[in-house]
Amino acid sequence: MKLLTLNTHSWLEADALEKMDEIAQMIASQSFDVIALQEVNQSVNAPIVHSPFHFSPNSQGHPIRQDNFALQLVQKLESDYHCTYYWTYAYNHIAYDRYEEGVVLLSKTPFQNVMVYPLSKITDPNDYHTRVLVGAEIKIQNQIFDFYSLHASWWVSPEGFSCFPYEVEKLKEVQQNSSHPVFLMGDFNNPSHIQGEGYSALQKDWWDSYSLAKETCGKYTVMNNIAGWDDNQGGLRIDFIMMSQKFPISLAKVYFDGKNGKIVSDHFGYGVDLLLTNMDKRKDAKL
Numbered sequence: 001m002k003l004l005t006l007n008t009h010s011w012l013e014a015d016a017l018e019k020m021d022e023i024a025q026m027i028a029s030q031s032f033d034v035i036a037l038q039e040v041n042q043s044v045n046a047p048i049v050h051s052p053f054h055f056s057p058n059s060q061g062h063p064i065r066q067d068n069f070a071l072q073l074v075q076k077l078e079s080d081y082h083c084t085y086y087w088t089y090a091y092n093h094i095a096y097d098r099y100e101e102g103v104v105l106l107s108k109t110p111f112q113n114v115m116v117y118p119l120s121k122i123t124d125p126n127d128y129h130t131r132v133l134v135g136a137e138i139k140i141q142n143q144i145f146d147f148y149s150l151h152a153s154w155w156v157s158p159e160g161f162s163c164f165p166y167e168v169e170k171l172k173e174v175q176q177n178s179s180h181p182v183f184l185m186g187d188f189n190n191p192s193h194i195q196g197e198g199y200s201a202l203q204k205d206w207w208d209s210y211s212l213a214k215e216t217c218g219k220y221t222v223m224n225n226i227a228g229w230d231d232n233q234g235g236l237r238i239d240f241i242m243m244s245q246k247f248p249i250s251l252a253k254v255y256f257d258g259k260n261g262k263i264v265s266d267h268f269g270y271g272v273d274l275l276l277t278n279m280d281k282r283k284d285a286k287l
Helices: 016-030 069-081 164-177 198-203
Strands: 002-007 034-043 086-095 099-107 111-118 132-140 143-151 182-187 239-243 249-255 269-274
Touching: 002 016, 002 143, 002 182, 002 239, 016 069, 034 069, 034 086, 034 143, 034 182, 069 086, 069 099, 086 111, 086 132, 099 132, 099 143, 111 164, 132 164, 143 164, 164 182, 164 198, 239 269
Parallel strands: 002 034, 143 182
Antiparallel strands: 002 269, 034 099, 086 099, 111 132, 132 143, 182 239, 249 269
């Protein structure tokens, strides 16, 4: 099974359409089974449209607009690369006063079920601290897994609010309430090298696919300063694929870093190749 997560930065990127094609080419060539995308934007006033491959968790799901970055990516994959991906989108908050920003899951196989949960304590979409979790039950090689795409908050926000401690508890609840192995994929905004904060909290309940990998190619997913990390001067590993059980990872690889694919965002992509085994989801649970 091949997985990929990428914070796209979507329409905020220069030459966004060309970068979208780079993303589509990589997805088509690697044939990822499940893909998590973050910072997927659509203009607040763009026309509402229907996508035959889009799944909403219910009839009240947030509308998809014509310039939704994931919609256009899925259409490009279908038309230019003959790759069909099913997808679902959940709305986080208004970004830069002109975009509805959200998180997305793509899958080569249809969803069994789709779920959206509040992640942050703040739930006002006009407040950029608002975050949600979009998930789907997906059957791969006769096993059902729960995959989630998320764009988490900082341990403490730039304004001094404690954010991620609340969110890590919500993620723990998701794992406890699931009857399938769970994969959390996304931008966690908590660097792996900082001890005693977000990454350490995650390690109590989740397995880090990168740490388990038999082979790694690349490490950092953010270089230098970006929004939210304005003072950063080095490499950060903040984009993770976390697992509720200890699957064997044959390869953990950084994509779109200028070496393994052109740079398409202010984040690099992160993907894993893993071997599926029939294990009870609690067998290797962390205590």
